[in-house]
Amino acid sequence: MNKTFYLYLAIPAIIIGLFTVAKSNIFSDIYWITQAKVHIDAHIKLENNCDIPSSYFAIRKLENGRRFSIARGETTIKAIRGEKMQLVLSAKYKDVEYDGNIFRAEESQTVYADCSQGERQQSVTDGLRGTFKN
Known part of the structure; x- marks a missing residue:
């Protein structure tokens, strides 16, 4: 052929x-x-597999960009069920980016910070270490 x-x-x-x-x-x-817009209190727990403290992360609502800090590995956010959110670094750390997976808000869920996914994530961890030494 x-x-x-x-x-x-x-x-x-x-x-x-x-x-x-x-x-x-x-x-x-x-x-x-x-789906009907149902307002919920989204309780989000962080499972942190990175070499940096959980308090350095935040949850960002993608619709408006607002960030919510994480204390003791968890946070509660007023949201609409199904609203898109993302695990990111706290706004305090502008020199380094971490863009976790996008997820949809639910009443109770766990998100994962994984900095062992290769060279790009290793550079994130190295950058964070440099940022926090100052």
């Missing part, structure tokens, strides 16, 4: 794969948009 035949097979397969990935994200967003 010639290369053209394989090209005709590959292009639809790639398009179907891309559509499948995009569709799952779109339907997830549609689900949360169509």
Whole structure:
């Protein structure tokens, strides 16, 4: 068989794969948009697997950018169920970035700080160590 035949097979397969990935994200967003806006107190516990104290982290609401500090490994935030949030570093530490996974607010949940995910995260930890020595 010639290369053209394989090209005709590959292009639809790639398009179907891309559509499948995009569709799952779109339907997830549609689900949360169509749900009634239920106000909750989101109790969030931090499972910290980094070499820095949990108090250096914060939870950021993605809708408005507001950050909430974490004390003794947990925080409670008034939110809308399903609202997008992200584990980040406290605003006090502007020289270093840590962007954790995005998650949706629930009444009770655990988020994970993992600084062992490779070279990029190692540079975050090294940068934090340099920031806190001053």
